[in-house]
Amino acid sequence: xxxxDPIVDRLVDLIAKMPGIGRKTAQRLAFFIxxxxxxxxLDLSESIRQLKENLRTCPQCFNFCHQELCSVCSQTSRDxxxxxxxxxxxxxxxxxxxxxxxxxxxxxxxxxxxxxxxxPKELRIQELLARLKTMPVQEVILATNPTxxxxxxxxxxxxxxxxxxxxxxxxxxGIPMGGSLDYVDExxxxxxxxNRRTL
Amino acid sequence: xxxxxxxxHQFRNLQDQRLELGxxxxxxxxxxxxxxxxxxxxIYLLCTxxxxxxxxxxxxCRNGTESFSLSGSLQWEPRAKPLAxxxxxxxxxxxxxxxxxxxxxxxxxxxxxxxxxxxxQLVEGAPExxxxxxxxxxxxxxxxxxxxxxxxxxxxxxxxxVLIEQGSPALLRSFKQPYLTLSKRIVGRRIALIENLSxxxxxxxxxxxxFPLQLQFTYQIRNGSSVDQxxxxxxxxxxxxxLFKRLMMGPQLDDLSIEHGxxxxxKFASSGQIRAFVLSLECAxxxxxxxxKNTDPxxxxxxxDAELDLNRIHQxxxxxxxxxxxxxxxxxxxxxxxxxxxxxxxxxQGATRLERNAE
Numbered sequence: 001x002x003x004x005d006p007i008v009d010r011l012v013d014l015i016a017k018m019p020g021i022g023r024k025t026a027q028r029l030a031f032f033i034x035x036x037x038x039x040x041x042l043d044l045s046e047s048i049r050q051l052k053e054n055l056r057t058c059p060q061c062f063n064f065c066h067q068e069l070c071s072v073c074s075q076t077s078r079d080x081x082x083x084x085x086x087x088x089x090x091x092x093x094x095x096x097x098x099x100x101x102x103x104x105x106x107x108x109x110x111x112x113x114x115x116x117x118x119x120p121k122e123l124r125i126q127e128l129l130a131r132l133k134t135m136p137v138q139e140v141i142l143a144t145n146p147t148x149x150x151x152x153x154x155x156x157x158x159x160x161x162x163x164x165x166x167x168x169x170x171x172x173x174g175i176p177m178g179g180s181l182d183y184v185d186e187x188x189x190x191x192x193x194x195n196r197r198t199l
Numbered sequence: 200x201x202x203x204x205x206x207x208h209q210f211r212n213l214q215d216q217r218l219e220l221g222x223x224x225x226x227x228x229x230x231x232x233x234x235x236x237x238x239x240x241x242i243y244l245l246c247t248x249x250x251x252x253x254x255x256x257x258x259x260c261r262n263g264t265e266s267f268s269l270s271g272s273l274q275w276e277p278r279a280k281p282l283a284x285x286x287x288x289x290x291x292x293x294x295x296x297x298x299x300x301x302x303x304x305x306x307x308x309x310x311x312x313x314x315x316x317x318x319x320q321l322v323e324g325a326p327e328x329x330x331x332x333x334x335x336x337x338x339x340x341x342x343x344x345x346x347x348x349x350x351x352x353x354x355x356x357x358x359x360x361v362l363i364e365q366g367s368p369a370l371l372r373s374f375k376q377p378y379l380t381l382s383k384r385i386v387g388r389r390i391a392l393i394e395n396l397s398x399x400x401x402x403x404x405x406x407x408x409x410f411p412l413q414l415q416f417t418y419q420i421r422n423g424s425s426v427d428q429x430x431x432x433x434x435x436x437x438x439x440x441x442l443f444k445r446l447m448m449g450p451q452l453d454d455l456s457i458e459h460g461x462x463x464x465x466k467f468a469s470s471g472q473i474r475a476f477v478l479s480l481e482c483a484x485x486x487x488x489x490x491x492k493n494t495d496p497x498x499x500x501x502x503x504d505a506e507l508d509l510n511r512i513h514q515x516x517x518x519x520x521x522x523x524x525x526x527x528x529x530x531x532x533x534x535x536x537x538x539x540x541x542x543x544x545x546x547x548q549g550a551t552r553l554e555r556n557a558e
Contacts, residue, residue, distance in 0.1 A: 149357075
């Protein structure tokens with residue numbers, strides 16, 4: 001599905017590499033950019049350039065940051081007894097948006113997936129172990145995604161951290177708030193029942 | 200449940216046309232190679248988003264074209280819903296009320312059972328055919344089964360990779376634990392289905408096809424004996440799995456043994472008997488579907504006259520008369536008595552002509 005124009009096709013190829021975007025959507029986005037006034041396209045390319053030039057990885061939690069430490073690690077008022085382990089910076093943003101969690105984070109930068117060449121060494125697991133030795137962490141919340149790979153990563157970490165004496169917990173999964181039981185699929189319902197709590 | 204209409208466009212050798220269908224027994228008659236099976240395939244594809252003949256849907260496009268579309272209206276109380284599938288540029292789009300659906304979502308919009316040339320593979324084919332057959336039947340009663348099979352397959356791939364790379368025991372365990380849980384669930388469902396349908400299938404086998412010998416279905420767990428012992432048996436086999444770098448236990452390795460009169464059906468049964476086994480099992484599943492969902496699924500029977508004698512065909516049709524929408528094809532004119540038929544179409548060179556309508 002080529003447009004015939006090498007410049008447009010190159011942009012389509014690049015956009016189509018993004019997650020969740022197929023060639024058809026990539027083409028639509030490319031033509032959208034083409035139809036916009038020039039400053040929009042320049043702004044877009046400049047912000048992508050800046051993203052790569054000015055953002056780097058936080059040496060403590062592996063979230064992205066502008067300065068030496070990320071916006072979370074630089075806050076000294078947070079609860080040092082809590083550590084939330086997540087797959088990527090997007091999950092961090094989601095949790096931060098709630099304003100409910102006051103501990104620190106550790107971004108693994110992925111989940112275990114041997115078929116994609118991602119084993120324990122490819123994740124920031126050693127760095128997590130090192131942090132746990134230096135910080136007075138009392139509870140580690142394993143908040144990897146409830147996918148096959150995310151669950152396997154949580155299970156792997158649970159075994160690894162099992163003897164460290166620190167309390168381990170897994171983020172809850174089940175029925176979304178405001179949702180009706182009528183529309184919940186069987187797997188989610190099973191999870192919700194497995195993860196039920198005593199009142 | 201029944202398909203009220205079918206509209207075809209550039210589908211195999213079929214002329215672009217609209218068929219008005221309805222409940223009861225419908226027959227598509229015509230000489231070989233005229234398009235009878237194509238009509239049934241179009242109905243099956245419209246209801247499931249899958250073909251019963253091929254995985255490469257490009258084969259379904261009329262010669263010289265690269266796209267096709269099918270649409271129709273499915274009556275499932277309390278109302279009719281429009282279904283459509285459109286194949287273009289190598290992709291199949293599935294629509295319900297003009298809204299796109301994923302493959303798994305679309306499958307749940309209707310229920311269709313099919314007996315085709317491939318169905319005999321249940322007895323004659325490789326274990327994979329029997330597993331696929333079981334999973335298809337389980338799916339009708341527990342739709343999330345297919346999603347779990349998909350997850351299970353992904354887990355197999357991950358574990359295989361860990362075994363090949365000789366990953367740490369902890370890494371293997373982190374994938375093996377969910378693998379075990381899912382395996383037990385999948386095997387448990389398959390066994391429950393077989394136990395549930397066995398007696399019914401046995402009865403139908405005698406009642407419809409008049410074969411006196413005992414029919415026996417037994418689920419065989421590879422390297423294991425029962426679901427209760429699954430965990431222990433899987434632990435026992437782990438060292439060998441590490442040595443040979445492959446999984447040696449799991450639902451993807453199991454089989455279904457079918458015996459007739461105490462002997463393996465694949466070796467000792469006639470072609471007609473094999474047809475009868477599969478039909479009995481399908482009919483038992485349809486009976487259960489009816490009692491659980493309060494509606495009959497659609498049933499497709501390609502080449503009803505092949506290998507079954509006239510008496511058994513009549514017995515079968517008489518039984519199916521009261522089972523919702525049944526669509527059959529045959530190359531032999533008037534093989535089904537007119538009083539059993541609701542509708543008869545004549546198929547010639549891809550054109551379908553209504554010959555008889557009892558309504």
